[in-house]
Amino acid sequence: MAETGTASTRVDGGVRSIARAVEVLELFDAAHPIRQLRELVALTGLPKTTVVRLLATLESLGLIVDRGDSSYGPGAGLLRWVKLAEALWEVGPEARQIMARLAESCGETVNVYVRRGLDRTAIAQAEGTATVRSVVAVGVPYPLASGASAKILLGGAPDEVLHELAGRRSGLELEPLRREVASIREAGYAVTHGERELGASAVAAPIFAKDGRVIAALSASGPTSRFTADRVGRYVDAVTAAAREISEAGLGPVEVFL
Numbered sequence: 001m002a003e004t005g006t007a008s009t010r011v012d013g014g015v016r017s018i019a020r021a022v023e024v025l026e027l028f029d030a031a032h033p034i035r036q037l038r039e040l041v042a043l044t045g046l047p048k049t050t051v052v053r054l055l056a057t058l059e060s061l062g063l064i065v066d067r068g069d070s071s072y073g074p075g076a077g078l079l080r081w082v083k084l085a086e087a088l089w090e091v092g093p094e095a096r097q098i099m100a101r102l103a104e105s106c107g108e109t110v111n112v113y114v115r116r117g118l119d120r121t122a123i124a125q126a127e128g129t130a131t132v133r134s135v136v137a138v139g140v141p142y143p144l145a146s147g148a149s150a151k152i153l154l155g156g157a158p159d160e161v162l163h164e165l166a167g168r169r170s171g172l173e174l175e176p177l178r179r180e181v182a183s184i185r186e187a188g189y190a191v192t193h194g195e196r197e198l199g200a201s202a203v204a205a206p207i208f209a210k211d212g213r214v215i216a217a218l219s220a221s222g223p224t225s226r227f228t229a230d231r232v233g234r235y236v237d238a239v240t241a242a243a244r245e246i247s248e249a250g251l252g253p254v255e256v257f258l
Helices: 016-026 037-044 048-060 078-088 093-106 148-154 159-168 174-187 229-249 253-257
Strands: 064-066 071-074 109-116 119-126 141-143 190-193 200-208 214-223
Touching: 016 037, 016 048, 037 048, 037 071, 048 064, 078 253, 093 109, 093 119, 093 214, 093 229, 109 148, 119 148, 148 159, 148 174, 148 190, 148 200, 148 214, 159 174, 200 229, 214 229
Parallel strands: none
Antiparallel strands: 064 071, 109 119, 109 214, 119 141, 190 200, 200 214
16 A cells, blocks of 8 residues: 555644544554554554543544444544535536546546645545556545656645655655656646556546636556556546546536635
8 A cells, every 4th residue: 555644744733632533543444444452552653541542532522433342443423524525525427427438438447636735635536447456545645746646736736835845755856846747737647657556557637727727636547557558648638638528517516625
């Protein structure tokens, strides 16, 4: 799995106890709906007493449930926020139809990514039709320094974002990053192989708001073995055309946040 960083490493200032609580919640996912106390202690690196206090607080708020055998899972209190987030971050039906057509024509998984600080997050997904496919978790932040969608989003980001990213990411130099982003912005698409994850490739293009801002990136991603030179050319044409369609149709209710 690609490195995404914990809540504690992503916050800049802020309240440490809140970041630690969110870090505990982030350890639960589709692959790990239940976690043992010892796992939570090992994965957070926090003292056991601190983890127990965090779990007790989260349980009192309905965000964690104690199963009674030193194991824990997400609490029912999260359902209210899940439904609220789904409603507010909804991608419109027309945009979803375009994504579905793109996934069908390419056979690859299609995602819409948005930038949140120094991360990018998929807010909508249409899974590819191939048996072996690339699927990222919707709602999970990924680093903005790697991947085709990241490069597209950086093309619409303020220069201070590039500064901060280069300052925080070891081995990432500002001027080469600026040149790469400018070249991708001029081309209108990005292609990457193995940047986010070894063996995974992607083609991405910008989605624009009516005022011309880059508000999201549309990508088609899959195993590098399928991204041959011939297919990449076809994917570029298909992804850029679909991104233009979504830009014209609008991304949906979520645009008010972008």
